[in-house]
Amino acid sequence: SAVISQKPSRDICQRGTSLTIQCQVDSQVTMMFWYRQQPGQSLTLIATANQGSEATYESGFVIDKFPISRPNLTFSTLTVSNMSPEDSSIYLCSVEPTGNTEAFFGQGTRLTVV
Amino acid sequence: GIQVEQSPPDLILQEGANSTLRCNFSDSVNNLQWFHQNPWGQLINLFYIPSGTKQNGRLSATTVATERYSLLYISSSQTTDSGVYFCAVGGVSNYQLIWGAGTKLIIKP
Numbered sequence: 001s002a003v004i005s006q007k008p009s010r011d012i013c014q015r016g017t018s019l020t021i022q023c024q025v026d027s028q029v030t031m032m033f034w035y036r037q038q039p040g041q042s043l044t045l046i047a048t049a050n051q052g053s054e055a056t057y058e059s060g061f062v063i064d065k066f067p068i069s070r071p072n073l074t075f076s077t078l079t080v081s082n083m084s085p086e087d088s089s090i091y092l093c094s095v096e097p098t099g100n101t102e103a104f105f106g107q108g109t110r111l112t113v114v
Numbered sequence: 115g116i117q118v119e120q121s122p123p124d125l126i127l128q129e130g131a132n133s134t135l136r137c138n139f140s141d142s143v144n145n146l147q148w149f150h151q152n153p154w155g156q157l158i159n160l161f162y163i164p165s166g167t168k169q170n171g172r173l174s175a176t177t178v179a180t181e182r183y184s185l186l187y188i189s190s191s192q193t194t195d196s197g198v199y200f201c202a203v204g205g206v207s208n209y210q211l212i213w214g215a216g217t218k219l220i221i222k223p
Binding site: 037042096103 | 145149154156159162202213216
């Protein structure tokens with residue numbers, strides 16, 4: 001298993017500003033995944049972050065809007081840039097410690113943009 | 115890509131009742147997981163079950179891979195079981211999880 005500490009748990013931000021979300025894992029993992037969950041919806045994958053390389057973004061998500069860092073095998077950040085009310089969502093990080101098996105999630109960041 | 119359908123979309127039960135949640139998927143998978151999202155948004159992994167049957171307390175799950183469905187059983191429901199239950203699958207050639215729309219479960223005291 002894996003324990004993921006995600007910060008902040010929630011935030012209310014002004015439009016036009018940026019928020020950086022952090023995820024710390026208690027073990028080394030190759031891939032970390034960032035998801036967005038819009039209100040009342042299922043999860044949508046934003047990007048996959050590998051240590052030492054650029055993140056791989058899914059269709060509809062771009063690096064300028066959601067820059068990701070992965071400085072080592074236990075830590076990653078996602079920044080939501082130039083926020084608008086449409087960015088109000090829960091953002092979640094996830095890992096699969098044993099590769100394509102069980103996925104574990106951070107506590108989530110509930111973001112409200114006003 | 116793989117399609118994942120969950121049913122029912124909503125379920126309201128009295129405490130103590132039993133329930134069955136279903137997940138249908140459109141292609142072969144080598145990864146299937148059930149999650150519970152609590153009202154605070156946290157996702158908890160319930161089962162990793164690409165095939166076969168597993169049980170954990172009042173919860174059990176069965177996946178029939180050849181028929182492309184999985185079932186999650188909750189017995190003697192408690193109010194703490196409320197939340198959204200998601201099924202997510204991974205294809206044979208793609209590590210990404212594909213998520214169903216979820217079943218929203220409300221357990222009334």
